[in-house]
Amino acid sequence: MKLAFLADPLSGFKIYKDSTFAMMREAARRGHAIYAFEQSDMALEGGIVSAQISEITLTGDGDDWFRATPKANARLSEFDAVILRKDPPFDMEYVYCTYLLDLAEKQGACVVNKAQAVRDHNEKLSITQFSEYTSPTLVTSDSTRLRDFHAEHGDVIFKPLDGMGGAGIFRIRSDGMNLGSVIESLTDLGRVTIMAQRYIPEIVKGDKRILVIGGKPVPFSLARIPQAGEVRGNLAAGGIGVAQPLTRRDREIAEALGPTLAARGLLLVGLDVIGDFLTEVNVTSPTCFQEITEQAGFDVAAMFIDAVEQVAGK
Known part of the structure; x- marks a missing residue:
């Protein structure tokens, strides 16, 4: 080919x-x-x-x-x-x-x-199509709505809709320290739409990247574990990647979304899961192939090229 x-x-x-x-x-x-x-x-x-x-x-x-x-x-x-x-x-x-x-x-x-x-499939917004697997989420540019969401949930993650590698992600705890500044900065004073999500404490165990190829999950995820007080597990933000078998919930999410996304033309997807909750659907250039292969012994690239050969008819 x-x-x-x-x-x-x-x-x-x-x-x-x-x-x-x-x-x-x-x-x-x-x-x-x-x-x-x-x-x-x-x-x-x-x-x-x-x-x-x-x-x-x-x-x-x-x-x-x-x-x-x-x-x-x-x-x-x-x-x-x-x-x-x-x-x-x-x-x-x-x-x-x-x-x-x-x-x-x-x-x-x-x-x-x-x-x-x-x-x-915006990588942040796509999760809203699968709300049964997500934590409480708000998408808006309105500061009042964002403040009310924080008041309701107490511990909230705010992030832009177009970032990658953990860029622009903020955690605001129940004391509301810097809430106004973060909202003003991320929304550009109400001109830019952002996402707010209830904080998921299981992030300390890792932000799991689950790769789905041809509608089927790779049997291992890469848990990207935050370091040194960070809230972000992204490898680009200093997280440490640990390959681990999919949990029952991981597999439930991947098997529920995989066939639907594959039918839409998404041969390779990277689902991000924290604890039991879906947080992102990555479709542009999902990563973690080599980390999973080296640590778990599962050849992710071979599974991917198998799928390419199949769709290309070779």
Whole structure:
């Protein structure tokens, strides 16, 4: 197969933990041809969606891990699968990218995850479609509503709707210290919509990343455990990742959501679960492949490439 990865610059990859690299490595091991391009390489010309794309060869060298051919223009429909791995922020440039990928799909490209599905599933807001699995949640830009929610629940997490890696997340306890400042800052004085959720004490045991591939859960999660008084377990915020078998509740959530999300074109999803509650549905570039594989011995990348081969018909 010819697999084209739409990703951030390869030069910035930390290959010891990067999930996109793990996908590439497994695909190359199977003899598939690997290509890469960036969002800015895409174009629509003459009604055709194409990109300036390089073929990638993995060297096996940790410091100098790939070789790339000079970029050449190619239709996205020429590839067996286009794997969308662009990190947030999900800004308007990202939205435009999904529109181009929509057109590419109509021209015969197989895009994973499906562009419209990525666009339709804000990683914070998507949990509201599955409210039976979430803690009390409020989405608004109105300071009065946000203050009332805090007064009702006492211990609340406030976060932006477009962040990643734990950026912009605040915990306000029952004393309300800095409540006004946090609301004003996150909402830009009422101009930006944010999310508030009742604090889940089980965060001290980890923010669990549950990967769902082709509608089926990976049997191990990665519990990202906050360190040094942090409320955020995200690895990017200093959390420590510990692989562990799915709990009964983890599996219940994953098996309930998995088939629905897969049917919408989301081949790979990262569900975030704290305690017994779903907190995010990650669809842009879910991570934790390598940590789970190294600690639990389950080959996540192999499961993913199996699923890509199936949807690509190979």
